[in-house]
Amino acid sequence: MAGKQTGKSCRREAGFTLLELMVVVFIIALAAGIVLPRLPDTEGTRLKSSARNLASGIRFLNDQAIITKKVYRLHLELGENTTHIAELSPTGEEMQPQDQFMGRRLVEEGIDIEDVSVGSRGVVNEGEVVIPFGPAGLGDGVTIHLKAGKVHFTVIAYPSGGKVTVQEGYQEVTS
Template sequence: MSKGKNEDRDQAGFTLLELMVVIFIIALAAGIVLPRLPEPEGTRLKSSARNLASGLRFLNDQAIITKKVYRLHLHLGENTTRITEVSPSGEELQPGDQFMGRRLIEEGIDIEDVNVPTLGLVTEGEVIVPFGPGGVADGIIIHLKGGEKHYTVIANPSGGKVTVQDGYQEVGS
Protein backbone atom coordinates (compact mmCIF):
# COMPACT_ATOMS: atom_id res chain seq x y z
CA MET A 1 0.00 0.00 0.00
CA SER A 2 1.33 3.40 -0.88
CA LYS A 3 1.39 6.40 1.43
CA GLY A 4 -0.85 9.34 0.72
CA LYS A 5 0.36 12.86 0.11
CA ASN A 6 -0.69 14.07 3.58
CA GLU A 7 1.34 11.40 5.38
CA ASP A 8 4.55 12.41 3.53
CA ARG A 9 4.04 16.06 4.34
CA ASP A 10 3.45 15.37 8.06
CA GLN A 11 6.87 13.72 8.33
CA ALA A 12 8.76 16.51 6.48
CA GLY A 13 10.03 18.59 9.45
CA PHE A 14 9.19 21.00 12.25
CA THR A 15 6.15 23.21 12.28
CA LEU A 16 6.44 26.96 12.58
CA LEU A 17 4.99 26.81 16.08
CA GLU A 18 7.63 24.29 17.21
CA LEU A 19 10.43 26.46 15.83
CA MET A 20 9.02 29.57 17.55
CA VAL A 21 8.85 27.75 20.90
CA VAL A 22 12.48 26.57 20.59
CA ILE A 23 13.68 30.08 19.64
CA PHE A 24 11.75 31.57 22.57
CA ILE A 25 13.33 29.11 25.02
CA ILE A 26 16.84 29.83 23.69
CA ALA A 27 16.26 33.61 23.90
CA LEU A 28 14.93 33.29 27.45
CA ALA A 29 17.93 31.22 28.53
CA ALA A 30 20.34 33.71 26.91
CA GLY A 31 18.57 36.61 28.63
CA ILE A 32 19.06 34.95 32.00
CA VAL A 33 22.63 33.68 31.52
CA LEU A 34 24.36 36.51 29.59
CA PRO A 35 23.93 39.27 32.23
CA ARG A 36 25.49 36.96 34.82
CA LEU A 37 28.62 36.26 32.80
CA PRO A 38 31.69 38.18 33.98
CA GLU A 39 32.43 41.26 31.94
CA PRO A 40 35.75 41.44 30.15
CA GLU A 41 38.27 43.64 31.95
CA GLY A 42 38.40 46.13 29.07
CA THR A 43 34.64 46.67 29.28
CA ARG A 44 34.79 47.25 33.05
CA LEU A 45 37.68 49.68 32.58
CA LYS A 46 35.88 51.70 29.91
CA SER A 47 32.69 51.68 31.97
CA SER A 48 34.60 52.88 35.06
CA ALA A 49 36.25 55.69 33.08
CA ARG A 50 32.86 56.84 31.76
CA ASN A 51 31.24 56.58 35.22
CA LEU A 52 34.06 58.60 36.76
CA ALA A 53 33.79 61.24 34.02
CA SER A 54 30.03 61.58 34.46
CA GLY A 55 30.51 61.77 38.24
CA LEU A 56 33.06 64.58 37.84
CA ARG A 57 30.74 66.49 35.47
CA PHE A 58 27.79 66.07 37.84
CA LEU A 59 29.82 67.10 40.88
CA ASN A 60 31.14 70.18 39.06
CA ASP A 61 27.63 71.18 37.95
CA GLN A 62 26.16 70.59 41.43
CA ALA A 63 28.82 72.76 43.06
CA ILE A 64 28.09 75.60 40.62
CA ILE A 65 24.29 75.31 40.79
CA THR A 66 23.97 74.91 44.58
CA LYS A 67 26.91 77.24 45.43
CA LYS A 68 28.10 74.57 47.86
CA VAL A 69 31.54 73.07 48.37
CA TYR A 70 32.06 69.36 47.69
CA ARG A 71 35.12 67.17 47.96
CA LEU A 72 35.97 64.17 45.85
CA HIS A 73 38.06 61.67 47.81
CA LEU A 74 40.10 59.32 45.60
CA HIS A 75 41.62 56.42 47.57
CA LEU A 76 44.41 55.07 45.40
CA GLY A 77 45.23 52.02 47.55
CA GLU A 78 41.59 50.95 47.88
CA ASN A 79 40.60 52.09 44.35
CA THR A 80 37.48 53.77 45.67
CA THR A 81 35.89 57.20 45.47
CA ARG A 82 33.78 59.08 47.98
CA ILE A 83 32.02 62.43 47.70
CA THR A 84 31.34 64.66 50.68
CA GLU A 85 29.56 67.98 51.08
CA VAL A 86 31.33 70.59 53.18
CA SER A 87 29.06 72.44 55.61
CA PRO A 88 29.59 76.17 56.31
CA SER A 89 31.31 75.15 59.58
CA GLY A 90 33.79 73.01 57.61
CA GLU A 91 32.33 69.65 58.60
CA GLU A 92 32.20 66.95 55.89
CA LEU A 93 28.71 65.53 55.42
CA GLN A 94 27.21 62.79 53.28
CA PRO A 95 25.52 64.54 50.31
CA GLY A 96 21.75 64.18 50.04
CA ASP A 97 21.87 63.28 46.34
CA GLN A 98 21.86 59.50 45.69
CA PHE A 99 23.93 59.93 42.52
CA MET A 100 26.86 61.13 44.63
CA GLY A 101 26.79 57.95 46.71
CA ARG A 102 27.05 55.49 43.82
CA ARG A 103 30.17 53.51 43.00
CA LEU A 104 32.16 55.22 40.23
CA ILE A 105 34.92 52.64 39.77
CA GLU A 106 34.13 48.96 39.35
CA GLU A 107 35.80 46.10 41.22
CA GLY A 108 39.13 45.06 39.74
CA ILE A 109 39.89 48.49 38.24
CA ASP A 110 42.82 50.42 39.74
CA ILE A 111 43.30 54.16 40.15
CA GLU A 112 46.91 54.12 38.98
CA ASP A 113 47.68 57.78 39.67
CA VAL A 114 46.13 61.23 39.93
CA ASN A 115 47.71 64.44 38.67
CA VAL A 116 46.53 67.71 40.22
CA PRO A 117 48.58 70.89 39.61
CA THR A 118 48.68 71.80 43.33
CA LEU A 119 49.84 68.31 44.39
CA GLY A 120 51.66 67.00 41.32
CA LEU A 121 51.54 63.32 40.42
CA VAL A 122 50.17 61.21 43.29
CA THR A 123 50.56 57.42 43.10
CA GLU A 124 49.46 56.33 46.59
CA GLY A 125 47.28 57.39 49.49
CA GLU A 126 44.28 59.69 49.22
CA VAL A 127 43.75 62.65 46.94
CA ILE A 128 41.05 65.18 47.85
CA VAL A 129 39.79 67.36 45.03
CA PRO A 130 37.63 70.35 46.06
CA PHE A 131 34.70 71.54 43.95
CA GLY A 132 33.54 75.03 44.93
CA PRO A 133 30.86 77.43 43.71
CA GLY A 134 33.02 78.03 40.62
CA GLY A 135 33.41 74.29 39.94
CA VAL A 136 36.73 72.49 40.05
CA ALA A 137 39.53 75.00 40.67
CA ASP A 138 42.40 72.92 39.26
CA GLY A 139 42.47 70.56 36.36
CA ILE A 140 42.66 66.91 37.30
CA ILE A 141 44.00 63.92 35.40
CA ILE A 142 43.10 60.43 36.63
CA HIS A 143 44.65 57.30 35.16
CA LEU A 144 42.65 54.08 35.51
CA LYS A 145 44.15 50.66 34.86
CA GLY A 146 42.57 47.29 34.20
CA GLY A 147 45.07 44.54 33.45
CA GLU A 148 47.52 46.08 31.00
CA LYS A 149 45.03 48.58 29.55
CA HIS A 150 44.65 52.22 30.63
CA TYR A 151 42.09 54.99 30.34
CA THR A 152 42.68 58.64 31.17
CA VAL A 153 39.97 60.89 32.60
CA ILE A 154 40.69 64.61 32.30
CA ALA A 155 38.64 67.32 34.04
CA ASN A 156 39.42 70.85 32.89
CA PRO A 157 39.03 73.72 35.35
CA SER A 158 37.34 76.15 33.00
CA GLY A 159 33.87 75.17 31.88
CA GLY A 160 33.92 71.80 33.63
CA LYS A 161 34.62 69.83 30.47
CA VAL A 162 35.56 66.21 31.22
CA THR A 163 37.04 63.90 28.61
CA VAL A 164 37.82 60.19 28.55
CA GLN A 165 40.76 59.04 26.47
CA ASP A 166 41.94 55.54 25.65
CA GLY A 167 45.43 54.78 26.93
CA TYR A 168 47.74 56.49 29.41
CA GLN A 169 47.74 60.12 28.30
CA GLU A 170 50.29 62.48 29.81
CA VAL A 171 48.79 65.92 29.47
CA GLY A 172 50.92 68.92 30.33
CA SER A 173 49.54 71.48 32.76
Protein backbone atom coordinates in the same frame (compact mmCIF):
# COMPACT_ATOMS: atom_id res chain seq x y z
CA MET B 1 5.85 -6.60 -9.77
CA ALA B 2 6.21 -5.56 -6.27
CA GLY B 3 9.88 -4.45 -6.43
CA LYS B 4 9.69 -2.61 -9.70
CA GLN B 5 9.14 1.15 -9.96
CA THR B 6 7.16 2.69 -12.70
CA GLY B 7 8.15 5.71 -14.78
CA LYS B 8 7.67 8.29 -12.05
CA SER B 9 10.27 8.43 -9.33
CA CYS B 10 9.14 8.59 -5.70
CA ARG B 11 12.17 10.34 -4.41
CA ARG B 12 11.90 13.03 -1.74
CA GLU B 13 14.47 15.81 -1.58
CA ALA B 14 16.02 16.44 1.83
CA GLY B 15 16.48 19.98 3.16
CA PHE B 16 14.99 22.71 5.33
CA THR B 17 12.33 25.18 4.44
CA LEU B 18 12.88 28.88 4.93
CA LEU B 19 10.38 28.86 7.78
CA GLU B 20 12.29 26.12 9.63
CA LEU B 21 15.57 28.03 9.25
CA MET B 22 13.95 31.25 10.54
CA VAL B 23 12.61 29.43 13.62
CA VAL B 24 16.07 27.99 14.40
CA VAL B 25 17.75 31.41 14.00
CA PHE B 26 15.09 32.99 16.25
CA ILE B 27 15.66 30.38 18.98
CA ILE B 28 19.44 30.87 18.84
CA ALA B 29 19.06 34.68 19.02
CA LEU B 30 16.66 34.37 21.95
CA ALA B 31 19.04 32.05 23.82
CA ALA B 32 21.97 34.42 23.17
CA GLY B 33 19.92 37.37 24.41
CA ILE B 34 19.25 35.58 27.67
CA VAL B 35 22.70 34.06 28.24
CA LEU B 36 25.10 36.84 27.15
CA PRO B 37 24.02 39.48 29.70
CA ARG B 38 24.51 36.91 32.49
CA LEU B 39 28.09 36.13 31.56
CA PRO B 40 30.69 37.60 33.92
CA ASP B 41 31.99 41.05 33.04
CA THR B 42 35.40 41.17 31.48
CA GLU B 43 38.12 43.26 33.06
CA GLY B 44 38.07 45.71 30.16
CA THR B 45 34.31 46.21 30.43
CA ARG B 46 34.53 46.92 34.15
CA LEU B 47 37.42 49.33 33.55
CA LYS B 48 35.52 51.24 30.87
CA SER B 49 32.42 51.33 33.08
CA SER B 50 34.48 52.68 36.01
CA ALA B 51 36.04 55.38 33.82
CA ARG B 52 32.60 56.47 32.61
CA ASN B 53 31.16 56.40 36.15
CA LEU B 54 34.05 58.51 37.43
CA ALA B 55 33.63 60.99 34.57
CA SER B 56 29.89 61.33 35.16
CA GLY B 57 30.51 61.75 38.90
CA ILE B 58 32.99 64.57 38.24
CA ARG B 59 30.56 66.27 35.82
CA PHE B 60 27.74 65.95 38.35
CA LEU B 61 29.86 67.34 41.22
CA ASN B 62 30.97 70.26 39.07
CA ASP B 63 27.37 71.08 38.11
CA GLN B 64 26.09 70.68 41.69
CA ALA B 65 28.81 72.95 43.08
CA ILE B 66 27.93 75.67 40.56
CA ILE B 67 24.15 75.34 40.94
CA THR B 68 24.03 75.10 44.73
CA LYS B 69 27.02 77.41 45.40
CA LYS B 70 28.33 74.79 47.83
CA VAL B 71 31.79 73.27 48.17
CA TYR B 72 32.25 69.56 47.54
CA ARG B 73 35.33 67.37 47.73
CA LEU B 74 36.01 64.20 45.78
CA HIS B 75 38.35 61.94 47.78
CA LEU B 76 40.38 59.40 45.78
CA GLU B 77 42.16 56.82 47.93
CA LEU B 78 44.84 55.38 45.66
CA GLY B 79 45.97 52.57 47.95
CA GLU B 80 42.46 51.25 48.48
CA ASN B 81 41.14 52.25 45.02
CA THR B 82 38.06 53.86 46.52
CA THR B 83 36.27 57.18 46.18
CA HIS B 84 33.91 59.14 48.34
CA ILE B 85 32.30 62.55 48.12
CA ALA B 86 31.96 65.03 50.96
CA GLU B 87 30.07 68.30 51.23
CA LEU B 88 31.59 71.14 53.23
CA SER B 89 29.33 72.69 55.87
CA PRO B 90 29.41 76.47 56.42
CA THR B 91 31.75 75.81 59.38
CA GLY B 92 34.18 73.91 57.14
CA GLU B 93 33.37 70.39 58.36
CA GLU B 94 32.97 67.58 55.88
CA MET B 95 29.59 65.87 55.89
CA GLN B 96 27.80 63.24 53.84
CA PRO B 97 25.89 64.87 50.93
CA GLN B 98 22.12 64.42 50.90
CA ASP B 99 22.03 63.43 47.21
CA GLN B 100 22.02 59.62 46.79
CA PHE B 101 23.95 59.88 43.51
CA MET B 102 26.94 61.17 45.46
CA GLY B 103 26.96 58.07 47.65
CA ARG B 104 27.34 55.53 44.85
CA ARG B 105 30.55 53.71 44.02
CA LEU B 106 32.43 55.41 41.18
CA VAL B 107 35.24 52.87 40.69
CA GLU B 108 34.39 49.16 40.67
CA GLU B 109 36.28 46.60 42.73
CA GLY B 110 39.36 45.24 41.01
CA ILE B 111 40.01 48.51 39.17
CA ASP B 112 43.14 50.40 40.25
CA ILE B 113 43.46 54.17 40.46
CA GLU B 114 47.03 54.21 39.17
CA ASP B 115 47.76 57.92 39.57
CA VAL B 116 46.12 61.32 39.66
CA SER B 117 47.41 64.64 38.38
CA VAL B 118 45.76 67.79 39.76
CA GLY B 119 46.90 71.11 38.28
CA SER B 120 50.11 72.41 39.77
CA ARG B 121 50.34 69.65 42.42
CA GLY B 122 51.74 67.24 39.86
CA VAL B 123 51.31 63.47 39.70
CA VAL B 124 50.35 61.58 42.85
CA ASN B 125 50.53 57.78 42.82
CA GLU B 126 49.95 56.90 46.48
CA GLY B 127 47.87 58.07 49.40
CA GLU B 128 44.78 60.22 49.14
CA VAL B 129 44.02 62.91 46.60
CA VAL B 130 41.29 65.45 47.36
CA ILE B 131 39.74 67.28 44.42
CA PRO B 132 37.79 70.40 45.45
CA PHE B 133 34.71 71.71 43.61
CA GLY B 134 33.74 75.25 44.60
CA PRO B 135 30.94 77.63 43.60
CA ALA B 136 32.82 78.25 40.34
CA GLY B 137 33.18 74.49 39.69
CA LEU B 138 36.46 72.65 39.28
CA GLY B 139 39.40 75.00 39.75
CA ASP B 140 42.28 72.88 38.39
CA GLY B 141 42.52 70.40 35.57
CA VAL B 142 42.48 66.77 36.73
CA THR B 143 43.82 63.64 35.02
CA ILE B 144 43.01 60.25 36.54
CA HIS B 145 44.54 57.03 35.23
CA LEU B 146 42.60 53.82 35.87
CA LYS B 147 44.06 50.39 35.27
CA ALA B 148 42.90 46.78 35.15
CA GLY B 149 45.69 44.34 34.37
CA LYS B 150 47.61 45.91 31.48
CA VAL B 151 44.67 47.94 30.15
CA HIS B 152 44.38 51.66 30.97
CA PHE B 153 41.72 54.35 30.69
CA THR B 154 42.27 58.05 31.32
CA VAL B 155 39.65 60.43 32.71
CA ILE B 156 40.43 64.09 32.02
CA ALA B 157 38.46 66.91 33.67
CA TYR B 158 39.07 70.40 32.36
CA PRO B 159 38.72 73.46 34.64
CA SER B 160 35.98 76.04 34.14
CA GLY B 161 33.51 74.62 31.72
CA GLY B 162 32.77 71.20 33.14
CA LYS B 163 34.12 69.21 30.21
CA VAL B 164 35.20 65.68 31.17
CA THR B 165 36.52 63.13 28.68
CA VAL B 166 37.26 59.41 28.87
CA GLN B 167 40.08 58.14 26.67
CA GLU B 168 41.37 54.64 26.12
CA GLY B 169 44.98 54.03 27.15
CA TYR B 170 47.36 55.94 29.40
CA GLN B 171 47.15 59.52 28.11
CA GLU B 172 49.56 62.22 29.20
CA VAL B 173 47.96 65.65 29.43
CA THR B 174 50.08 68.75 28.97
CA SER B 175 48.91 72.08 30.35
